[in-house]
Amino acid sequence: MVKKAVVLVSGGLDSATVLAQxxxxGYECYALAFDYGQRHRAELVAAKRVAxxxxxxxxxxxxxxxSSIGGSALTDMNIDVPDAGASGIPITYVPARNTVFLSIALGWAEVLNANDIFIGVNAVDYSGYPDCRPAFIEAFETLANVATKAGVEGNGMHIHTPLMALSKADIVKAGTQLGVDYAQTVSCYQANDKGEACGRCDSCYLRREGFEQAGIIDPTRYS
Incomplete structure (x- = not known):
């Protein structure tokens, strides 16, 4: 029997790696992306390429x-995307984003009779978002198993986070070994319509550091 999984695909480096993993x-993968009003819409084009x-x-x-509720530099054009290096939870955090995304992924998984969801969250080289931590994933998996027909009937739902404890360099190495073409991906929080990165935001910094530390050429296109 073929194992099915819903894989959240943003078009970025991490989710491209998770899809490959x-x-x-051995999973038959159903890739899911979200047009949520983000300023970096080039990632949606990249998500399709990656899938x-x-x-x-x-x-x-x-x-x-x-964007109708705002509260983030990624969904409110009146808030500037900060350069890398800010302390605390940055203004690029989108309130409840992963909770919403995983909830919809959970619904599609039920329709597909899939018991597995993959998401590329990371708690090592990341921006400090609360919904990228192990505690959040564990809590959501518990919720998934009391909120769904599959969970209640004993066909447990599982949230897989294979990148959770990896450095960005380790992620780049893992994806490269699996043949991921990172030139297809867009990670920048304010990439232009051509998918060219700013080189200044937190996501650009983490991505660049990952390639440098992995000793792998960075294929990112900068504006």
Missing amino acids: ARAA ESGGAAAFKIINLDL
């Missing part, structure tokens, strides 16, 4: 409008 583990080249069985974009 899920495929390597297609990564061998996803299907690719779906869900339309949400998180």
Whole structure:
């Protein structure tokens, strides 16, 4: 029997790696992206590229409008994206984003009769977002198993986070070994319509450091 999994694909480095890992583990992958009003819309084009080249069985974009509630530099054009190095939880944090994304992924997983969801959250080289930590994932998996027909009937739902404890360099190495083409990905919080990165934001900094520490050429295109 083919194992099915829903894989959250943003178009960035981490989710491209996770898709490759899920495929390597034998899953038939259903890639899910979100048009949530983000300023870096080039990532949606990248998400489609990543899903297609990564061998996803299907690719779906869900339309949400998180810009209607704002509160983040990624969804409110009146808030500037800060350069890397700010302390605390940065203004690029999108309130409840991963909770919303995983909830919809959970619904699609039930429809597909899939018991597995993959997400590329990381708690080592990351921006300090609260919904990227192990405690959040553990709590959401508990919720998933009391909130779904599958969970209640004993067909446990599982949230996989294979990147959680890896450095960005280790992620780059892992993806490279699996043949991920990182030139297809867009990580920048304010990438232009061509997918070119700013080189200044926190995401650009972490990505650049990852390639440098891995000793692998960085294919990122900068504006």
